[in-house]
Amino acid sequence: MALQPKNVGILAMEVYFPPTCIQQEVLEAHDGASKGKYTIGLGQDCMAFCTDVEDVISMSLTAVSSLLEKYGVDPKQIGRLEVGSETVLDKSKSIKTFLMPIFEKCGNTDIEGVDSTNACYGGTAALFNCVNWVESSSWDGRYGLVVCTDSAVYAEGPARPTGGAAAIAMLIGPNAPISFESKLRASHMAHAYDFYKPDLASEYPVVDGKLSQTCYLMALDSCYKSLCDKYEKLQGKQFSVVDVDYFVFHSPYNKLVQKSFARLLFNDFLRSASSIGESAKEKLAPFSSLTSDESYQSRDLEKASQQVAKPFYDAKVQPSTLVPKQVGNMYTASIYAAFASLIHNKYSTLAGQRVMLFSYGSGLSSSMFSVRLNEGQHPFNLSNIASVMNIAEKLKSRQEFPPEKFVETMKVMEHRYGGKDFVTSKDCSLLAPGTYYLTEVDSKYRRFYSKKANENGTLANGH
Numbered sequence: 492m493a494l495q496p497k498n499v500g501i502l503a504m505e506v507y508f509p510p511t512c513i514q515q516e517v518l519e520a521h522d523g524a525s526k527g528k529y530t531i532g533l534g535q536d537c538m539a540f541c542t543d544v545e546d547v548i549s550m551s552l553t554a555v556s557s558l559l560e561k562y563g564v565d566p567k568q569i570g571r572l573e574v575g576s577e578t579v580l581d582k583s584k585s586i587k588t589f590l591m592p593i594f595e596k597c598g599n600t601d602i603e604g605v606d607s608t609n610a611c612y613g614g615t616a617a618l619f620n621c622v623n624w625v626e627s628s629s630w631d632g633r634y635g636l637v638v639c640t641d642s643a644v645y646a647e648g649p650a651r652p653t654g655g656a657a658a659i660a661m662l663i664g665p666n667a668p669i670s671f672e673s674k675l676r677a678s679h680m681a682h683a684y685d686f687y688k689p690d691l692a693s694e695y696p697v698v699d700g701k702l703s704q705t706c707y708l709m710a711l712d713s714c715y716k717s718l719c720d721k722y723e724k725l726q727g728k729q730f731s732v733v734d735v736d737y738f739v740f741h742s743p744y745n746k747l748v749q750k751s752f753a754r755l756l757f758n759d760f761l762r763s764a765s766s767i768g769e770s771a772k773e774k775l776a777p778f779s780s781l782t783s784d785e786s787y788q789s790r791d792l793e794k795a796s797q798q799v800a801k802p803f804y805d806a807k808v809q810p811s812t813l814v815p816k817q818v819g820n821m822y823t824a825s826i827y828a829a830f831a832s833l834i835h836n837k838y839s840t841l842a843g844q845r846v847m848l849f850s851y852g853s854g855l856s857s858s859m860f861s862v863r864l865n866e867g868q869h870p871f872n873l874s875n876i877a878s879v880m881n882i883a884e885k886l887k888s889r890q891e892f893p894p895e896k897f898v899e900t901m902k903v904m905e906h907r908y909g910g911k912d913f914v915t916s917k918d919c920s921l922l923a924p925g926t927y928y929l930t931e932v933d934s935k936y937r938r939f940y941s942k943k944a945n946e947n948g949t950l951a952n953g954h
């Protein structure tokens with residue numbers, strides 16, 4: 492049994508998003524929004540959504556089975572499986588249990604872990620649990636597996652274009668190419684009603700959009716301040732954005748990511764950090780005496796800090812924005828889809844770099860934490876992770892729906908949510924080989940899934 496594992500972190504990743512999507516430009520016109528509101532105003536390009544054959548369970552079955560297969564991991568080697576999700580299909584039975592047939596088939600039922608829920612933060616809680624398990628005295632030498640899976644859908648109205656859907660699976664263990672800098676971590680947890688799901692009959696949240704934006708930025712400020720303090724105590728020197736190579740944010744929509752990063756620069760300015768040069772100091776000086784409440788409302792500050800942040804943003808943030816802009820908010824999976832985008836874009840130059848992640852879940856829970864990247868060893872190396880995720884190909888092979896068909900799909904899903912005794916269309920023509928899909932929910936609410944045949948014609952049994 493391995494003892495005292497070193498460099499614990501993410502060994503492997505797989506990303507899945509539905510092949511069905513709608514262009515934001517098309518949705519904008521259909522919704523009668525002013526031209527540019529969704530594309531420039533929110534900064535989004537496209538949005539993925541589940542049709543009646545997909546849900547958070549089918550997406551996570553696909554992500555997990557694909558990860559195990561593509562990295563050659565024996566299901567018996569998994570000792571802990573944790574799922575983060577805020578898409579409730581059952582108030583008691585965890586999504587994790589729906590994944591167990593993959594492992595039961597191989598005779599492995601000795602797997603700890605269940606689901607974690609707090610809006611978009613559940614995946615990060617699951618990830619921390621798995622990393623902590625591997626670092627703990629109860630670790631038995633096997634891998635942890637984390638799954639983030641969500642279908643983000645909103646009622647018709649201004650929040651609808653900020654939906655999306657995806658599942659991400661991450662293998663956790665020692666000697667990882669993405670290892671945690673455990674001491675560089677700070678959290679901010681508080682009570683807020685910014686986005687919540689009290690109506691259990693509906694998949695849609697109750698959302699106070701403006702409040703959720705402010706809560707997100709306040710949580711970011713608080714995490715960043717605590718993290719800077721911790722670093723400065725540990726290292727005896729000041730911390731600023733220049734100490735980080737890349738930032739990865741929970742990404743409800745890209746404009747908020749732009750504003751968030753600019754906020755870090757404003758924090759650096761208030762702390763007189765070295766990242767802020769003379770000309771930036773001049774630009775931000777008029778805002779130095781704002782109260783923090785005033786600073787969240789000031790459009791002038793927003794503009795000035797985004798201007799100051801722009802060159803840093805292009806270098807340190809932009810490489811992580813691809814999938815969130817193309818797929819939309821994936822709730823728990825959103826931050827890890829942003830991280831996957833960074834690996835996709837930069838895998839060959841990431842060794843030795845520090846990446847800072849910010850995870851936010853309404854209600855609210857948030858953490859900022861740091862990881863260090865290194866080459867790793869096949870199959871657990873950065874270039875293989877990029878090649879397995881195959882993001883460019885997955886984005887390219889999607890099917891764009893016209894808005895009428897998208898709205899119709901949303902209606903079907905609304906009607907089916909929480910329902911029983913129906914069979915789905917079973918139309919898996921748009922799904923890639925090896926993708927799981929929902930076939931039926933019976934009169935006792937039991938859900939049944941099948942797997943689309945692989946290219947070589949092999950078919951795994953549904954269950």
Ligand code: ACO
Pocket residue numbers: 525526527528529531532533611649650651652653686698699700701703704707743744746747820853
């Ligand atoms: N061209 C360019 N930009 C435009 C245009 C246009 N024609 N029209 C509007 N805009 C800009 C606005 O100025 C605004 O930009 P700003 O924020 O820099 O001012 C942006 O587009 C959005 O316009 P708003 O009028 O602010 O949008 P609205 O209030 O209708 O909805 C919101 C936006 C609140 C984000 C809504 O989509 C929502 O509630 N989403 C869900 C909540 C959410 O995602 N919160 C984030 C954190 S919590 C979480 O992750 C769930």
